[in-house]
Amino acid sequence: xxxxxxxxxxxxxxxxxxxxxxxxxxxxxxxxxxxxxxxxxxxxxxxxxxxxxxxxxxxxxxxxxxxxxxxxxxxxxxxxxxxxxxxxxxxxxxxxxxxxxxxxxxxxxxxxxxxxxxxxxxxxxxxxxxxxxxxxxxxxxxxxxxxxxxxxxxxxxxxxxxxxxxxxxxxxxxxxxxxxxxxxxxxxxxxxxxxxxxxxxxxxxxxxxxxxxxxxxxxxxxxxxxxxxxxxxxxxxxxxxxxxxxxxxxxxxxxxxxxxxxxxxxxxxxxxxxxxxxxxxxxxxxxxxxxxxxxxxxxxxxxxxxxxxxxxxxxxxxxxxxxxxxxxxxxxxxxxxxxxxxxxxxxxxxxxxxxxxxxxxxxxxxxxxxxxxxxxxxxxxxxxxxxxxxxxxxxxxxxxxxxxxxxxxxxxxxxxxxxxxxxxxxxxxxxxxxxxxxxxxxxxxxxxxxxxxxxxxxxxxxxxxxxxxxxxxxxxxxxxxxxxxxxxxxxxxxxxxxxxxxxxxxx
Amino acid sequence: xxxxxxxxxxxxxxxxxxxxxxxxxxxxxxxxxxxxxxxxxxxxxxxxxxxxxxxxxxxxxxxxxxxxxxxxxxxxxxxxxxxxxxxxxxxxxxxxxxxxxxxxxxxxxxxxxxxxxxxxxxxxxxxxxxxxxxxxxxxxxxxxxxxxxxxxxxxxxxxxxxxxxxxxxxxxxxxxxxxxxxxxxxxxxxxxxxxxxxxxxxxxxxxxxxxxxxxxxxxxxxxxxxxxxxxxxxxxxxxxxxxxxxxxxxxxxxxxxxxxxxxxxxxxxxxxxxxxxxxxxxxxxxxxxxxxxxxxxxxxxxxxxxxxxxxxxxxxxxxxxxxxxxxxxxxxxxxxxxxxxxxxxxxxxxxxxxxxxxxxxxxxxxxxxxxx
Numbered sequence: 001x002x003x004x005x006x007x008x009x010x011x012x013x014x015x016x017x018x019x020x021x022x023x024x025x026x027x028x029x030x031x032x033x034x035x036x037x038x039x040x041x042x043x044x045x046x047x048x049x050x051x052x053x054x055x056x057x058x059x060x061x062x063x064x065x066x067x068x069x070x071x072x073x074x075x076x077x078x079x080x081x082x083x084x085x086x087x088x089x090x091x092x093x094x095x096x097x098x099x100x101x102x103x104x105x106x107x108x109x110x111x112x113x114x115x116x117x118x119x120x121x122x123x124x125x126x127x128x129x130x131x132x133x134x135x136x137x138x139x140x141x142x143x144x145x146x147x148x149x150x151x152x153x154x155x156x157x158x159x160x161x162x163x164x165x166x167x168x169x170x171x172x173x174x175x176x177x178x179x180x181x182x183x184x185x186x187x188x189x190x191x192x193x194x195x196x197x198x199x200x201x202x203x204x205x206x207x208x209x210x211x212x213x214x215x216x217x218x219x220x221x222x223x224x225x226x227x228x229x230x231x232x233x234x235x236x237x238x239x240x241x242x243x244x245x246x247x248x249x250x251x252x253x254x255x256x257x258x259x260x261x262x263x264x265x266x267x268x269x270x271x272x273x274x275x276x277x278x279x280x281x282x283x284x285x286x287x288x289x290x291x292x293x294x295x296x297x298x299x300x301x302x303x304x305x306x307x308x309x310x311x312x313x314x315x316x317x318x319x320x321x322x323x324x325x326x327x328x329x330x331x332x333x334x335x336x337x338x339x340x341x342x343x344x345x346x347x348x349x350x351x352x353x354x355x356x357x358x359x360x361x362x363x364x365x366x367x368x369x370x371x372x373x374x375x376x377x378x379x380x381x382x383x384x385x386x387x388x389x390x391x392x393x394x395x396x397x398x399x400x401x402x403x404x405x406x407x408x409x410x411x412x413x414x415x416x417x418x419x420x421x422x423x424x425x426x427x428x429x430x431x432x433x434x435x436x437x438x439x440x441x442x443x444x445x446x447x448x449x450x451x452x453x454x455x456x457x458x459x460x461x462x463x464x465x466x467x468x469x470x471x472x473x474x475x476x477x478x479x480x481x482x483x484x485x486x487x488x489x490x491x492x493x494x495x496x497x498x499x500x501x502x503x504x505x506x507x
Numbered sequence: 508x509x510x511x512x513x514x515x516x517x518x519x520x521x522x523x524x525x526x527x528x529x530x531x532x533x534x535x536x537x538x539x540x541x542x543x544x545x546x547x548x549x550x551x552x553x554x555x556x557x558x559x560x561x562x563x564x565x566x567x568x569x570x571x572x573x574x575x576x577x578x579x580x581x582x583x584x585x586x587x588x589x590x591x592x593x594x595x596x597x598x599x600x601x602x603x604x605x606x607x608x609x610x611x612x613x614x615x616x617x618x619x620x621x622x623x624x625x626x627x628x629x630x631x632x633x634x635x636x637x638x639x640x641x642x643x644x645x646x647x648x649x650x651x652x653x654x655x656x657x658x659x660x661x662x663x664x665x666x667x668x669x670x671x672x673x674x675x676x677x678x679x680x681x682x683x684x685x686x687x688x689x690x691x692x693x694x695x696x697x698x699x700x701x702x703x704x705x706x707x708x709x710x711x712x713x714x715x716x717x718x719x720x721x722x723x724x725x726x727x728x729x730x731x732x733x734x735x736x737x738x739x740x741x742x743x744x745x746x747x748x749x750x751x752x753x754x755x756x757x758x759x760x761x762x763x764x765x766x767x768x769x770x771x772x773x774x775x776x777x778x779x780x781x782x783x784x785x786x787x788x789x790x791x792x793x794x795x796x797x798x799x800x801x802x803x804x805x806x807x808x809x810x811x812x813x814x815x816x817x818x819x820x821x822x823x824x825x826x827x828x829x830x831x832x833x834x835x836x837x838x839x840x841x842x843x844x845x846x847x848x849x850x851x852x853x854x855x856x857x858x859x860x861x862x863x864x865x866x867x868x869x870x871x872x873x874x875x876x877x878x879x
Contacts, residue, residue, distance in 0.1 A: 200839040203848055218870065347869040354640070354869020357776045362637055363667050366868075367698055386870020388837050453860045475849070490853030494838065498866070 003090035003097050006104045007083035008127050009075040010120040010253055012286045012326075012333035015127035019069045020080065022087040027063030033084075035068030038076045047078075047109045048085045055113035055160040060092045074331075076286065078108035079118040082137070085109055085160055086167060099167045103135045103155075104128040113160045117141035122245075122252035125149040137163050140176050145252055148245070148261055189267065192231045193402035198224055202400045204385040204495055209235045209406075210413040211474030212428035214319065214341040214380055216304070216497065219387030221351045225344035228387075229300045232342055233267040234403040236298070237411040243296045246336060250295060254288060266297030268339075272306040276314045281335060282326035289326075291318045294339040304343040305372045312377050315341070319380045322431075340430070343381070345373060354388075382430060382467045383495040413477040429474045437466055441473040446486035454493060468492045519618065523556075524593035524611035525717075526578045530556055531729075532690075532720040533571060537563040542725035545754055549732060553607050583717040586692040590614050592621075600625040603736050609715035609729075615691050616711035624682050624711055628802050629659040631738035633731075633755045634668025634745045639777045640867030642668055642745030645769050647675030648876050649742065652795025654681020658802065659710075661737050663688065663730055664699045668744045673706060683710035684737060688730040689722035690714060696722075728754060735759040740801055742792050743768045746780030753780050756789070765801055767792040794877040820863075827854040828863055828874065836871045 002023050008015045031045045052059045066084055068075050083105040089095040106124050107115040121142035126149055128136045135153040136146055146154045155172035157163035162173050195202060201217065205228055208215040217225040239247060239262060247262040270279065270290045281289030291299060301307060318324040322338035349365050352358035361369070418427050424436050432440065443451065451468070454460040460468065469484070471492035476484045531538070531552075541563060542548050551562060556575060560568050585591050593611035594604050598618050602625060603609060614621050630653055632646055646668045650660045654676035661684040662669025669685075676683045683706045687694045691714050695703040706712055713733065716726065731754055735741055741759040743766070746752040759766050767790035771778025785791055792798050820828065827841065835841050841851045855872055858864040867873040 198839065199842060200837070200848070220869070354867060354871045357774075359868070364698070384870075386837065388839050388870065450856065450860060457860060457862070459860070479849075487849045487853045490856040491849050493856035493859070494852040 001091045001093065003087045003100065005083040005087035005090070005100045006131070006133060007080050007106055008104065008124045009073075009080065010077060010123060010286065011073065011331075012281075013123070013250060013253055013288065013292070013335055014333070015120070015123045016073050016075075017127065017131050018075055018080065018083075020083045020087045021067040021069060022084070022091040023065045023067075024060050024088075024091045025063045025065075029061045029063070031064045031066070033066045033068065035066075035071045036074045037068055038074060040078045041068070041075050041080055044078065044081045044084055044109075047081055047111060048088065050111040051081075051109040051113045051160050052085055052088065054111060055164075057089055057094050057160075057164075058092065060088075064088065064091075077118060078116075079106050079120070079124070081109040082107040082115055082157070082160070082163060086163060089164065090167075095164055095167055099169065102133055103137055103167060104131070104133045105163065106136065106138045107157070109160060115139040115157050115159060115163065119255040120253040121145040122148055122249050125152060125154070126249070128152050135166075137166055137172070140173060143175055144260070145248075148248065189234050189264070190227075190231055191234055191403045192406055193399045195224065195228060195231065195399055196397055198228065198387055199400045201228055201385045201387050202406075204383060205232060206235060206401070206406050206410060207471065207474055207478060207495070208232075208340070208342070208383055210410045210429075210478050211382075211417070211470065212340050212430040213382035213471060213474065214430065215343075216378070216381045216384045217342065217344040217387060218347050218384060219344075220353075220389050221346065223387040223389050225387055226302055229298075229302070229342050229344055230267070230269075231403065232298050232300075232340075233265050235406040235410050236265045236340075237407065237414050238263055239265060239296060247296050250288070250292060254293065256293075266294050266339075267300065268294040268297065269300040269302060272301070272303045274311055275308065276311045279311045280314045280318065280324045280326060280337075281333075282328050282331075286331075286333075288335055289324070291315065291324055291337040291339060292335040295336050297339055299339045299341050301341070301343045304345040304377075305369060309372075315377060316380070319377075341381070343377075347386070354386075378497055379463070381497050383471050383492075384497040385495065409478055412480075413474065416477045416480075417474075429470050429477070432470055432473070434466060437469050437473075441469045441484050443469070443472065443484040443489050444486065447472070447484055447489035450486055450489050450493065460493075460496070464496060468496050471495060519596045519598065520580075520591035520593035520611045521595050522578070522580050524595065525580045525583050525591065526575060527556060527610040528613075528715060528717050529578065529583045530559070530571070530575065531715070532717050533574075534559070534563055535720065535723050535725070537565060538725040539723045542723075542728055545728050545750070548725055548728050549607060549758070552729060552732070585613055586690075586718040588615055589691050589718060590618055592618055598622055600737065602629075603733065605736070607732060608736050609733055611715060613691050613714045613716070613718065614711055615707050615713075621684075621711045621713075624659045624684055625737065627657060627659050627682065628740075629661050629684065629738045630798060630802065631661045631734045631741040631755070631759070632669055632672035632744060633662060633734065633741060634666055634743055635747055635752050635777060635780070636666045637747070637777070638667035638671070638745050639775070640865075640871065640873050641771065642769075642777065643671040644865050644867070644873045644875050645877070646671040646744040647678075649744065649769070649792070649795055649798060650675035650681070651679050653798055654683070655679045656795065656799055658682070658799070659684060661685070661734050663727075663734060664696055664703060665727060668746075670699060670702060672744070673702060677702075677705050677709070680709065685710070685712050686730040686733045686737075687712050687714045687722075688726040690716055690718040690720040692718045694720070694722040694726070731755040732758050735762060735764060738764065740765045740767060740798060742766075742798060743781050743784055743789070745769065745771060745777055746784075747776060748779035748783045753784065756780075756784055765790065767798065767801055769793070820861075823850070824854055824858055824861075827851065828858055831855075831858075831864060831872050832874045836867070836873070838870075 005020045090097045117139040122145045125146040129152050137155045140156045155166045158173045166172050244261045268290045277283040279289050318337035324337040325334045347353040348361045472484045472488040475488040650672035659682040660676040662672050685706050735758040743756050768781035768784040842848045864872045
């Protein structure tokens with residue numbers, strides 16, 4: 001007798017439809033699984049047998065062959081257990097086969113017959129919808145996650161016997177009150193109102209957030225670079241629904257689902273010892289890197305000069321294209337990775353350059369430090385903020401702004417950008433190309449004169465000019481100005497990163 | 508001082524002077540050892556070949572003496588584009604022709620050009636190897652103003668101040684001379700190569716050592732004595748109060764040349780050396796005008812090419828420029844009292860574009876000219 005059940009396996013961020021075929025023939029008792037199964041799937045034999053027996057069903061003492069189709073894609077993880085068990089019960093005549101055709105089953109089995117939830121439920125629910133199946137049967141723990149997909153029915157099966165009941169046409173289990181996902185809005189992190197002083201840096205941060213500009217914070221130790229960077233997520237506008245689904249899907253697969261749709265933009269701050277594989281992914285099949293986890297959010301690299309060069313070089317592709325292709329010997333995958341890069345660094349190896357007499361670095365130390373920073377990565381940074389050790393500011397003075405107020409301004413500016421750029425396929429100023437800059441960011445006469453003078457005096461390269469224009473456009477948006485004016489260009493010029501040509505102070 | 512044999516029609520350096528240059532390169536090791544005492548090193552460099560061998564050659568004395576006797580000028584054949592000239596040649600710069608000066612020079616850039624450069628008044632701009640952004644900007648603006656007035660700017664390639672000065676002079680296509688601390692083909696520090704090339708295109712690079720001789724500690728001291736001799740006026744822009752950083756100024760003082768210094772903040776260690784010089788009677792230089800006055804006396808020609816824009820600034824820019832000069836040199840400090848942030852940034856950018864401010868370390872802005 002042959003029976004089929006539908007389930008899904010997760011490969012990176014992709015889901016793949018898997019049909020579990022179980023065939024039972026007379027012969028010596030055996031249970032074989034074929035179809036590129038990994039260790040976790042092969043172990044399913046043991047789990048399924050125990051779960052079937054402990055749920056009070058019969059485990060046929062005949063020759064059982066299970067095939068996971070299609071046979072050419074590797075299957076991973078324990079999520080196939082439930083489908084395997086149900087197909088086996090159907091093949092042995094203990095379960096009618098009809099509903100298996102329209103139901104997807106996803107879950108790991110415990111030896112006692114309970115169904116356990118697996119990572120990636122949201123992705124599986126979306127795939128269920130795409131595959132044209134009507135119902136997804138899964139453990140209660142992740143039911144809320146699956147219910148984010150509106151067009152499918154979600155049936156909860158806390159035990160194998162409940163799944164059998166559902167497949168016989170009965171009701172599923174009810175959702176336990178303890179299941180995670182009761183709209184837990186994650187706190188948006190620390191607030192900008194905790195920052196005292198550093199008004200210049202706070203303003204620059206708001207500009208960066210408003211335009212999605214990659215930015216660099218530079219300053220001596222203890223001036224609050226990390227403190228400021230950690231507050232960026234709190235001033236970014238909330239995720240739109242499609243963005244939120246993308247983010248939640250990634251969280252779901254990596255097991256970081258916090259319940260409900262993600263509402264706060266991700267903020268990832270990997271330690272500087274991270275490897276290239278850790279940053280972009282691909283350490284093993286299906287392993288996603290920090291850039292993917294930062295998708296639609298912020299990637300913060302503290303102590304930029306301490307990062308390994310290959311790791312930083314690997315950031316070029318995601319910074320340019322908003323996605324990262326990981327190609328390894330066994331697998332390859334393309335992941336979404338559109339994030340805002342925020343980096344922090346000391347101005348020199350000792351950290352005190354420009355801070356009176358404290359800097360003990362020689363000129364060659366400075367040159368080496370600059371060399372470590374410069375290059376392809378800094379080429380993609382739109383604005384640089386220097387934080388200063390400001391002894392004069394008072395810790396009791398009023399903060400410049402709060403996260404809520406800043407977020408409102410940022411959201412306003414982003415709406416203006418989105419309206420202007422709606423036909424161009426991008427949503428923030430940071431992603432404007434030359435053509436869009438010509439159309440949307442041409443400055444007024446005085447501003448144009450400033451730019452021309454900067455170009456002629458060699459302070460600005462062609463690429464540098466584009467960066468200045470992008471930032472100027474954002475500043476204009478923040479100030480509610482339709483036109484880019486001289487003061488916006490002037491401020492953008494003051495925030496521009498040093499171009500490579502003038503890297504050396506002397507020559 | 509009798510003219511020696513001339514090895515060939517075209518060469519402008521006699522055999523004995525070429526041999527001297529070769530010998531110094533051979534004795535680099537022992538001289539480096541002696542370099543711990545700069546005064547003694549300078550004394551040694553005045554000795555004749557025989558005395559020098561006796562003084563420092565040690566165990567290699569016999570070997571080097573016989574090598575000296577067999578010396579062939581082809582052993583020190585200069586590299587492409589390098590000409591040799593010795594003190595017995597009429598085109599040798601007279602300023603260098605004293606017993607403590609070099610016996611011969613390898614010149615990149617041509618002897619005629621060297622003649623033209625040394626015939627005009629020359630100012631050496633020297634200072635610290637660990638200069639601050641303030642020192643760099645001061646050196647640059649000083650050199651720019653002097654070079655625009657037709658003065659030759661001289662400096663080494665190892666200290667940051669001199670490098671900034673050479674770069675400043677080249678900005679206005681001025682005359683420059685640099686002294687390389689070793690062979691002209693090998694001794695330029697890697698990070699200075701592009702500057703060195705630009706100096707070679709319009710100015711001259713000099714060395715008393717044969718091509719192929721690497722830079723050593725003693726060659727720095729040796730180079731300082733050449734720069735001090737080339738210049739009528741030596742300006743120390745920024746230097747620590749240490750014998751090493753002030754060595755060039757001390758040599759110039761010993762030669763009786765005018766020594767001047769640019770003051771800094773008295774709280775800054777980086778300007779300790781220049782303040783010490785000023786205390787001991789060096790002239791005070793605030794900018795090109797003061798330096799020109801020291802060169803030409805009260806009838807000095809007006810410094811050409813100086814930013815006259817400074818006088819006709821809009822009041823708001825003038826105000827920001829003054830505040831930056833007075834120490835409010837970051838956007839944060841400028842807007843501390845709640846001024847309009849956008850306006851302050853605009854003013855800073857405009858002043859930078861006008862060439863009145865430059866970016867310093869750590870986001871600070873540095874005035875490019877002294878306040879008039």
